[in-house]
Amino acid sequence: MIGIGSDNASVIVGLNNGVYIKLKEDIPTMVHIRCVCHSLQLAVSHACSETMPRNLEFLVSETYNWFARSSSRQQAYIDLFKLINDGHEPLKIVRACQTRWLSIASAVPRLCDQWLELKTHFGLTKSSERCYTSEMLHSLYSDEYDHAYLVFLKSVLNEVQRVNKIFESNDCDPTKLLQDLTLLIENLVNRVMLPSNRHRVDPFSCNLEEYLDPKLNLGYDTEKLLSDLPKHLHEDREKTLRERCSQFLVFLIKELRNRLPDNVQIxxxxxxxxxxxxxxxxxxxxxxxxxxxxxxxxxxxxxxxxxxxxxxxxxxxxxxxxxxxxxxxxxxxxxxxxxxxxxxxxxxxxxSLPHSNAEIERVFSQMNLIKNKLRNKMKTDTTNALLHIRYGSNRMSETCVSYNFPNEVLDLIPSNDKYRCSQESTIDQPGPSRTVTDEANIDDDDDLNIILQTM
Known part of the structure; x- marks a missing residue:
C-alpha cells in the first residue's frame, strides 16, 4: 500500500485516531492525498463566506430560485432578453449549491454576462409583482459595486475551476496534476504580493500579510468597471471593495495551503x-x-x-x-x-497514487440512477453487475447497441450451464424463493454474470 486518497472527513484525516494515522504507523512512507476537488470547493466556499459581502450569496441563490419557481417568469425574461439582444436566447441561470464542486464558478459568470438584462427584468417585476425578493434583487443589480465584486470573483474562480476540471478528468497526465495545483497557488500569491518579493520568498510558507501589495490589481475587467464609476461619490466603497478582495485572495491561499498534502514538495x-x-x-x-x-x-x-x-x-x-x-x-x-x-x-x-475522488463520486451517481425508488429491492450483486457493465462498456468504447456478444456466450443463455456459478441463486423480487434448477426461472443476476465474463 503506497497511498490513500480521501475526502476531508474527520474519521479519515483525524490527527489522533484517523484512518490515515493508523495506517501510517505500519507504513511510514504512506502518502495521503485529500480529494483536491473537495478541497477546492471547500476553500472557495469558506473564502467567500468569510470575506465577501453576505448580499452576494443572496444575489446568486435567489436569482436562480426566482426563475426556478415559475415558468412564466422564465418566459418573461426570455422575451426581454431577446428584445435586448436581437433575438438571441439567454443561457440558463446556474444554481450554486454546497454539495457540487465549485458550482459557484459556473453561476457567477452567468450573472455577470447577463447583468444588464437581469437588472432590467427585476426593475420591471418590482412594480408588477410587488414582492420583497424582486425589490431586493433590483436593488442589488442596481449597485455596480456588487457587479464589481462578481466580476472579480469570476476571474479568480475561472482559474480554480480550470484546475478542478483537470483533476476531475480521466485523460489528464498524472505527472502534471500536482504541478498544476501548486501553480494555482503560486499564481494567486503573485496577485497579492509585491512584485519585488515574488522571487525571494516561498509562496507555500511565507506570511502573506508582510508582503501584500497596497495597490492590488483586481484584473482588467474589474479595474475598467471601477474606473467608470464616480470615485468622488463612493471613494470609501471602492476602498472597502479592494480590501475585501485582497482578504479573499489571502484567505483562499491559506485554505489551499492547509488542504495540500504535507509532502507536496516530494x-x-x-x-x-x-x-x-x-x-x-x-x-x-x-x-x-x-x-x-x-x-x-x-x-x-x-x-x-x-x-x-x-x-x-x-x-x-x-x-x-x-x-x-x-x-x-x-x-x-x-x-x-x-x-x-x-x-x-x-x-x-x-x-498509481490517487489524486481525487471524482471517479468514486461518478460511481455513486451511476448507482443512484440504477437503484432508484422503483427498483429499491434490487440486490447488491445485480447493482454491482450493472455498474461493471456500464464501466466495462465505457472502457471498451462500446454501447449496448454496438457491443457484439460472442456466440459461445449467446449459446449459454437458454441453457442451465449459465447457472454453474450460482446454483442456489434467487430472483430479486419479494416472494417465495425459487432456485435456478428450473430452466424456466431465469435469474437476471446470472444473465449479468454471463455478460460480465465477456467484458
Missing amino acids: LKTMSLFSVENTLRVVKNSIVPLLEFFNISAENITKIEFQWSNITLVKWNETKNTVKFWAEVNEYKDAANINPYKELANIAITML
Whole structure:
C-alpha cells in the first residue's frame, strides 16, 4: 500500500485516531492525498463566506430560485432578453449549491454576462409583482459595486475551476496534476504580493500579510468597471471593495495551503516521470524521491543508473506518459530480461497514487440512477453487475447497441450451464424463493454474470 486518497472527513484525516494515522504507523512512507476537488470547493466556499459581502450569496441563490419557481417568469425574461439582444436566447441561470464542486464558478459568470438584462427584468417585476425578493434583487443589480465584486470573483474562480476540471478528468497526465495545483497557488500569491518579493520568498510558507501589495490589481475587467464609476461619490466603497478582495485572495491561499498534502514538495517531483522529462539527456535526480519511499541504497544505485540510460532505447510511446511506462515495464532485452524493471516499478507506483475522488463520486451517481425508488429491492450483486457493465462498456468504447456478444456466450443463455456459478441463486423480487434448477426461472443476476465474463 503506497497511498490513500480521501475526502476531508474527520474519521479519515483525524490527527489522533484517523484512518490515515493508523495506517501510517505500519507504513511510514504512506502518502495521503485529500480529494483536491473537495478541497477546492471547500476553500472557495469558506473564502467567500468569510470575506465577501453576505448580499452576494443572496444575489446568486435567489436569482436562480426566482426563475426556478415559475415558468412564466422564465418566459418573461426570455422575451426581454431577446428584445435586448436581437433575438438571441439567454443561457440558463446556474444554481450554486454546497454539495457540487465549485458550482459557484459556473453561476457567477452567468450573472455577470447577463447583468444588464437581469437588472432590467427585476426593475420591471418590482412594480408588477410587488414582492420583497424582486425589490431586493433590483436593488442589488442596481449597485455596480456588487457587479464589481462578481466580476472579480469570476476571474479568480475561472482559474480554480480550470484546475478542478483537470483533476476531475480521466485523460489528464498524472505527472502534471500536482504541478498544476501548486501553480494555482503560486499564481494567486503573485496577485497579492509585491512584485519585488515574488522571487525571494516561498509562496507555500511565507506570511502573506508582510508582503501584500497596497495597490492590488483586481484584473482588467474589474479595474475598467471601477474606473467608470464616480470615485468622488463612493471613494470609501471602492476602498472597502479592494480590501475585501485582497482578504479573499489571502484567505483562499491559506485554505489551499492547509488542504495540500504535507509532502507536496516530494510529490512535485512526480513531474520528473513525465515522458518529456524522462527522455531528456540532462535531467534532475530522483534520489530524494527514492529516499522518501525508503528504497535500499543498492536499489537506489541501480535505479539511478537505469534513469540515466533510459534514453539509449528508441521507444515507441513518446506522447502519453502512462503508455510510455507501460512499454518500459514490458521491455525485454536479448536475454529476455527487463533492464529497467526497478525504474518502471517506482514510476508505476507514483502514477498509481490517487489524486481525487471524482471517479468514486461518478460511481455513486451511476448507482443512484440504477437503484432508484422503483427498483429499491434490487440486490447488491445485480447493482454491482450493472455498474461493471456500464464501466466495462465505457472502457471498451462500446454501447449496448454496438457491443457484439460472442456466440459461445449467446449459446449459454437458454441453457442451465449459465447457472454453474450460482446454483442456489434467487430472483430479486419479494416472494417465495425459487432456485435456478428450473430452466424456466431465469435469474437476471446470472444473465449479468454471463455478460460480465465477456467484458
